[in-house]
Amino acid sequence: MEIKRISLAVLFAMGLLFFSCQKTVDNPAPSGNYQHGVWFIDEGLFMSGNAGLDFYHLDKDTLESNVFENVNGKPLGDVCQCMYHYNNKYYLVVNASNEILVADDKTLKVSAVIPNITYPRYFLPVSSKKAYVTDNTGKGINIIDLQSNTVSGQIPYNPKPDSAYASWTEQMVQYGNKVYVAGVERGKLLVINALTDKINDTISLSKGAEDVVLDNQNRIWVLCDGTIANPIINSKLYCLDTSGKILNAYTFPDINTGPGNLTMNAAKDTLFYFYDGVFKMGINQGTLPGKSIISGSGHNFYGLGVNPSNGDIYAGDALDYVQPGIVFQYNSSGKLLKSHHTGVEPNGFLFVP
Amino acid sequence: MRYLTLIWFLLMSFPILGQSRLDKDTFRMKEVELNAQKKQDKERLKTIHIDSSLLNNHQSETLADLLSQSSVFVKDYGPGMMATPGFRGTSYDQTKIYWNGILLNSSMYGTQDLNLIPVFLLDGVDINFGGASLVNGSGGFGGSMNLISDGKTAPYQAELISTIGSFGKIENGLSVNYGTNKIWAGTKIYEETAQNNFPFINNFQWGNPVQTENDAATKEYGLLQSIGWRPTEKDMLTANIWYQYTDRQLPQTMISDLNREYQIDASLRSDINYRHYESNYNWGIDGSYANEFLFYHNELDDINEPSTNQRYNLKADINPEFKLPLHLNAGTEEIEEVANTQEYNGPKQRNRLGAWADAGYDLSKKFQVGLVARTEEVNFKTLETAFTASASYKILKKDLLDLHINGGRNYNYPNLNDLYWYPGGNPNLQPEHTWFGEAGFTSDISISKTNIIHSELTAFSNWVDNYILWTPGSGSFWEAQNLKKVWARGMEASMSYNHKSNNLNYEIRGSFQYTPSTDQSLLSPYDHTLGTQLIYIPLEAAQALCKASFKQYHASLEYTYTGARNTTDIPLPGYSLVNIFMGKTFRIHKIQFDLTARCYNLLNMSYQAIIWRPMPGRWYELSLKADLWK
Helix, strand or coil, X not given: CHHHHHHHHHHHHHHHHHCCCCCCCCCCCCCCCCCCEEEEEECCCCCCCCCEEEEEECXXXXXXXXXXXXXHCCCCCCCEEEEXXXXXXXXXXXXXXXXXXXXXXXXXXXXXXXCCCCCEEEXXXXXXXXXEXXXXXXXXXXXXXXXXXXXXXXXXXXXXXCCCCCCCEEEEEEECCEXXXXXXXXXXXXXXXXXXCEEEEEEECCCCEEEEEECCCCCEEEEECHHHCCCCCCCEEEEECCCCCEEEEEECCCCXXXXXXXXXXXXXXXXXXXXXXXXXXXXXXXXXCCCCXXXXXXXXXXXXXXXXXXXXXXXXXXXXXXXXXXXXXXXXXXXXXXXXXXXXXXXXXXXXX | CHHHHHHHHHHHHHHHHCCCCCCHHXXXXXXXXXXXXXXXXXCCCCEEEECHHHHHHHCCCEHHHXXXXXXXXXXXXXXXXXXXXXXXXXCHHHEEEEXXXXXXXXXXXXXXXXXXXXHHHCCEEEEEEHHHHHHCCCCCCCEEEEEECCCCCCCCEEEEEEEEECCCEEEEEEEEEEECCCEEEEEEEEEEEECCXXXXXXXXXXXXXXXXXXXXXEEEEEEEEEEEEEEECCEEEXXXXXXXXXXXXXXXXXXXXXXXXXXXXXXXXXXXXXXXECCCEEEEXXXXXEEEEEEEEECXXXXXXXXXXXXXXXXXXXXXXXXXXXXXXXXXXXXXXXXXXXXXXXXXXXEEEEEEEEEEEECXXXXXXXXXXXXXXXXXXXXXXXXXXXXXXXXXXXXXXXXXXXXXXXXXXXXXXXXXXXXXXXXXXXXXXXXXXXXXXXXXEEEECCEEEEEEEEEEEEEEEEEEEEEECCCCCEEEEEEEEXXXXXXXXXXXXXXXXXXXXXXXXXXXXXXXXXXXXCCCCCCCCCCCECCCCCCEEXXXXXXXXXXXXXXXXXXXXXXXXXXXXXXXXXXXXXXXXXXXXXXXXXXXXXXXXXXXXXXXXXXXXXXXXXXXXXXXXEEEEEEECC
C-alpha cells in the first residue's frame, strides 16, 4: 500500500507541475511623444525577428523601450540596419526582412512598406523625389521613388569575378550631385551622378570599405575593415577630396582587430570610431590616435553615435549578440554618465533635436 | 513505386531460389543475445527500449516525430526541416545517436538530423539517459540513442505499407525478412514525397495574413539491407548497409520569403560484424564505414556548398564469463574521421583510439554495483577518460521498489567545424567536460496478473564546463571558444498502467520532465544571462498516452506538452498537441491488413517550436499495411 501512495504522490506532483501557470506580459502604452530625444536602434539577432526601437526621452531622462511594437502592434522585423529621418518621415531599413518601413516622425505609425529589396543596408535621399539604398547581394544600388514608396530602378554594380558579396555596398554620402558609395568586398568607392543614376567613377581603396562620412572641409573619409578580407589584411582609413584623389591613408596597426562605426560630431571636425575601444581623431590630425578615449575592455561595442546638441557619446554594447544589450552614455571626453538597457544588438542612434 | 516493385522482385529472387523451404521455426537466432552485457546495466543505468511493436504505430513518421512523444526534447524547425535531439537540458551535439553501435553524429556539425531517419527502417530504439550513454560511447552528456536494425527480428515476413496524408504526403515502404537459420537477410526499402504546403497565420506580417508554406517539398528514398550467416553454432557474421537520399527545399521563415534554399543529403552507412561464442566467453570484431554527403544551395547569398564527411570505425570486444557474479565487457576501438568543405582550406582528419570496460558485480540478489570506463586518445596526443560508477538496490521484492544511483565524468570532443571552419574555427579548442549524477527509483505493482502499474522517478544533475560557444571576435567574424559553464539538472517522473486480457489490452501512460538548464558563466561584467534558462530548452514538458486494442480494433490518443522556452528576448509560449490514431486489422485470404487513420494536432493548435517557423495545424494520414504470410 505504501508503494501505491508513493505512486499517487508522483502522479499528483506531475499534475501540479503540468498545470502550472504561464506568465503573460503586458506591453506599456506608447507615450506618443518622440520630439526630443535619441532613438536607439536594436538590430536584433539574425533570423530571430527581434529588431526594435527604444526612445530615450532627454527631457524626462527616461527610456521608453520597444516603441515600434508598442505603437504598431507588430514586431519591427529581422535586423534593423539603420533609421533615417527625412521630410517628416522615418525610413527604417530592415535588412533580413528585405524591406523598408516608412513611419510618421511624430507617432512612429507605419504609413508604407517598401518590400522585396534584397538585404537592404543604408538609405540616402538624394533629392526630394528619390533615394538610394545599398544592399548586400543585390547586384546594384536600389533607387526608391519617395512619392510612391516603390523601387523604381537599380544602378547596376556587379564587379567581376562574380561572387555572392562582390556587389555588397554600404554607407553613402552626397556632395552636390555626386553620391559616394562604399563597395565593401572589392574595396571601392563608387561615385554616382545623382542626376543620371550612373556610376561615373570607381576609386580603388582597401578591402572592407564600409563607412563613409563628409567633414566640414568637404573631404570624404572612408573606413576599411581589413578583417572582412580573406585572408585578413590591415585595416585602413582614407581621406579623399571630392574629385576622388586620396589625400591621406592611415593604416591600423593590429591586423586582427577591425575598426568600425565611423561617425562625426556636429561641427564635422572630429572623427569617432571603434577600434576595440572608442577613438577620437581630429580631421587634420596627421596620424591615428594611439589611445582610446573609452576603453573597450569588457565590452562588445557595436553601435556608436555622437549627440549633435551636446557632444555626448553613445556606445551600444551587444554583449554576446544574443541577450539584450546596453547603451553606455559618455560625455565628449569619455566619462561615463549613465547606461541604458536596450533590445538585442544596439547598432546605432538617431538624434531628434 | 514501379522502381520499388522491380527492386523488390530482384532482391526476393536470390533467397527464394536458394532455398527449398521457408519455415518460421528455422528462426531461432534470438537465442543469441548480442547485447547481453547491456541487460546487466539496466538495473543501474536508465535505459528505455522502444521495440518494434511500439514503432509500428509510428511507421510513417520520422525519428523526430517519434521522439517528440518521449521525454527527449526535439528542436524541430518544421516538416522537412532539421530536427535535433536534446536530453536533460544539454545541447544537440552533447546527444549521441548510434545505429547498431555506430556513431551517426556528423563529425562536421556534431549532430544528426532526426528528420532524416524514417522510423520504418528501424526495428528498435534504445534511449540511454545520462551515464548510460557511456555504454555506447563518449560525449552523450544528456544521453544517447542506439537505433537498431535487425534483419532477424521476426520470422519470415513481408510487409508492405502505403501512406497518404495531408499536404501531399505519400510514403511507400516494403520490408522483408527471409532466410534459414544458417543464412538470413532483411530488406527494407522506402520512398516518400511531401509538399508540406500547409496553411498558417503569419502573425509577423502586416494584417496577419493566412499564408501557405512555400518551398518546403521533400523527396527521399532509402534502402537498408541486413544479412547474417551462421556457419557453425559458435560463429555468426552479420552485415548491414543503409543508403539514403533526401532532396528537400528549405522553407523561409515567417519574416521574409524572398530567398530560396535547398539541401541534398546522401548517406551511405555500412557495418560488418563477426562474433564467436564459446561456453565461457564470446568475442567479436566490427568494422564500419559511413559517408555523408551534403549539398546546400542559397540563392540570395549565392552559396553552392558541397561537403563530405567520412568515418571509418574498427572495434573489437570480449565478454568473458566468470564463476563469480561478475559481468564484464571490454574492448578497443579506432575511429578515423575525414571531412572536407571549402571553408576548411583542405580536408581535415582526426584519429580517435580508445578502449573501454563495462563491469558489473552482484554483491547479493538485491545489491549490484558497476563501472563503465572509457579512455580515448585523439590524434595520438590528447588523452581523455570518462566513467560511470553505478549501484542498484532492490528495497522490496518483486520489483516493488528498486533504487538506482550513478555518477561520473564524461567528455565531448569539438566537432570539426568548431575546430577548422574559416573564419572563426579554433584548432586549440579543448573537449567539453561534465560531472554528472543521477538517482531514482522504479516500481512495478502487479495488481493482478493482467494489471501492472509501473512508476519511475529520477533526479539528475550535469555540470558542464568548457562549453563551446561561438562569440564575436576582435575582427568581423565570430570565433569558437571554450567559454561557457552550464548546469543542467532536474527530475523525470513517469507512470504507466497496463492491462492485458484475451480481447482487450490497454495502456495509460504519463510522464513529466522538469529541467532547469542554466547558464553559469559571466562572459562580461554586464552579462545578465547568469542563472537564466538556456534558449530553446523548456523548463517543463509532459507526455500522456492512452492506447487500447479490442479484438481487431486499435486506437491511441497521444498528448504532449512543451513548456515555454526562451529564445533571445522573445519568449515562446508553451503548446499542447493531441494526436489520435484509429485502426482495424482484417484478413483477406492469407494476407493480414491493417488500416489506420491518424489525425495529428487534433486541436488545430497554432504554435511555433522555433521562433518564426510555422508548424502545421490539424492534418490527416491514412495508412494501409499488408502483412504477407503472417
